[in-house]
Amino acid sequence: MKIAEYRVTPIAFSDPPLRAASGLHAPYALRTIVEVVSDDGISGVGETHGGAAALADLEAVRDLVIGRDPFQLAALEQAIWPNVGGGSESADITRVVGGLRWPPRTFGAIEVACLDLIGKAIGRPVVDLLGGRVRERVDFSAYLFYKHRGAGGCFGFERDPAAVPGWPTALQHEALDAEGLVEQAQAMVAAFGFQSLKLKAGVLEPDEELRTIQLLREAFGPGVPLRIDPNAAWSVETSLRYARELEGLLEYYEDPTDGKQGMAEVARHTSLPLATNMCCVSFADLPETIRLGSVRIILSDHHYWGGLRASVELARVCRSWGIGMSMHSNSHLGISLAAMTHLAAAVPNLTYACDTHYPWQQEEIIAGGKLQFEDGSLAVPKGAGLGVELDRDALARMHEQYLACGLARRDDEIEMQKVEPGWAYRRPRW
């Protein structure tokens, strides 16, 4: 079996005006769809980060993919490194998503497509290519954002949520204070059944974000785990000041401050478990992260750790060193969600509910509409491979949107400046 066709399609889909420490989500989120088709006509699909840099990397390795047996993944991984820019194995993940070229992402996207292809060729779900399932359903957490009014992109500010089953009206509302966030959380929990809540922080004054956590606790009670993720917007001192307020309230404290050293300094002075998807984003980051004791939980992400098999390998590292595992997400569609679910179903120690931006997206690229959460969890999709199929009309439409929207990379700072002239991304801000 050889890969006879390799297609890389940049897409854009409507994204609500969500806030983060880095600024504001643009009206469209960018993604890239990778397809491989074998010489006997079986196809596999993957989804990864969007924009020009991801696209350029995926195009740069075309000759390494075409003609390759899809099972020969280790050799492809080796071959990709010298062919894709990026250099160091460690990087600032905000730059990776924003535009840095990055070999593990490139390999990971193709690996997922190859595993989908292999699964379809042998009549097995992808989870079975990762060691099989240790759970039938995967828990996700509600991903709460401070946000401006509207649904984003082609939906603008007024959108009939009834058009997307389960999309709650409240997700269109502005949520720029603690009360707004609680309303959002209640709508999201009501619609999707999530049983843990993550607050994307580093956006408002820390006092208001602390008040948000306190209000969420009041509204949902101690049975619903809470997480806060200031995305390194806080200094070590600020992180420690709020750690004292947050102790007893949080399941984990995600990236309050920047860097392995800063996180380790915070970790030394709080009982809160620290988590990261920022200071440890590659295998090259592990030795120093572990040596310093920067975190007790790593948020895996197959999109930048180098694919699904690499994520299983990361899980072994975490198990060996007693580090907890959760899962990170960027704005994504159903192909990524399916891959995340297959992966999480295969990893015994992925015991925290996974992040997902999926409820924020109304558009979908897989046939049959959006995957449906029940009680905040998702069943492993049935069928061979990832268990999802590309909706080609949706792919074409989202590719048109990519060409029309004029965005080549995620830049939350520029978007933020449109609503607040002169705004600048600073880390730390507080």
Added chain:
Amino acid sequence: MKIAEYRVTPIAFSDPPLRAASGLHAPYALRTIVEVVSDDGISGVGETHGGAAALADLEAVRDLVIGRDPFQLAALEQAIWPNVGGGSESADITRVVGGLRWPPRTFGAIEVACLDLIGKAIGRPVVDLLGGRVRERVDFSAYLFYKHRGAGGCFGFERDPAAVPGWPTALQHEALDAEGLVEQAQAMVAAFGFQSLKLKAGVLEPDEELRTIQLLREAFGPGVPLRIDPNAAWSVETSLRYARELEGLLEYYEDPTDGKQGMAEVARHTSLPLATNMCCVSFADLPETIRLGSVRIILSDHHYWGGLRASVELARVCRSWGIGMSMHSNSHLGISLAAMTHLAAAVPNLTYACDTHYPWQQEEIIAGGKLQFEDGSLAVPKGAGLGVELDRDALARMHEQYLACGLARRDDEIEMQKVEPGWAYRRPRW
């Protein structure tokens, strides 16, 4: 697909009177053959440590295996732990081989059989289930032993080596000094083409073992990498004294002394790269080994690290921390050799020539006779799964030998006492 049959067969095969720090090999080496057969009649095979403890563990998990889909390996691994004695994840590997019950070994043996079955079911070699091949051939090293005269077991002291193609007469000779070892090395290199040499040490006075290394260097020149493995028979002081003599002569210095602390102490005072298959034999050992800087090279062994996939995961750890990888061996037959070769072909950073006892064995359990080295390397066996088939007559004969030989566990000390009454295993001895 379900596993409908599960067969565990203890075997014994003739083993020459090889010496090690632990004593003397018995006339028969013990192994266990694991077979799984699917409900549609496809079978898979694995080989692991022998004797009563390995057998008891493999029998204890029978109910976990029967009825299981062979792809569901992570769940099997989880389930095996509470069902197999052993407790701690870390152990003295000489006790594991000698008789300790040990969950990762149990899982690993079944995992190999399942991967063989899966490979046969989907028409793919096992290497393709591990990420595919990064090399077509796998290099092995000559494994040199001080030894007594004879070929062992049913071959006794006089055996026509012509009956086994490529088995050199000199391997029957006594080799209890440096000159004898060099003769053995020359015979083994002539017969199998090995391009690196490993001396099993910790047997004679360290001065004589040093002289052996020096004579090997004289005989083979600096182009042939040399290793010495005293199996922790030396104190830290002795290890350091001989390190000074061995610098410039060795590719690596394997387990001169005992324990992570002792190895780290040696490592701090020599430029020789230290290697181990004794102080780091499980994932639970990795954190302290790495923290202390005990070694620069780990000898993997899928038989006790928990199978082939676990070994790929170990390789990722080694890559991430800049630790070199080699491969350990115990006395084994062709099923293990095939599995070792598939694994080594899939692991980019397994760059050292692998250990193997295989040339010491004249009996074989795979159909078609022994696998053939060329220039010291082995091609990945062709065909689906492991690419080897059980010789059922040989299996039956070796099972009879197991029952007849009266050995239930490897005990080199008792064997040694037969040639040297009162001999006792001490660690360190020098």
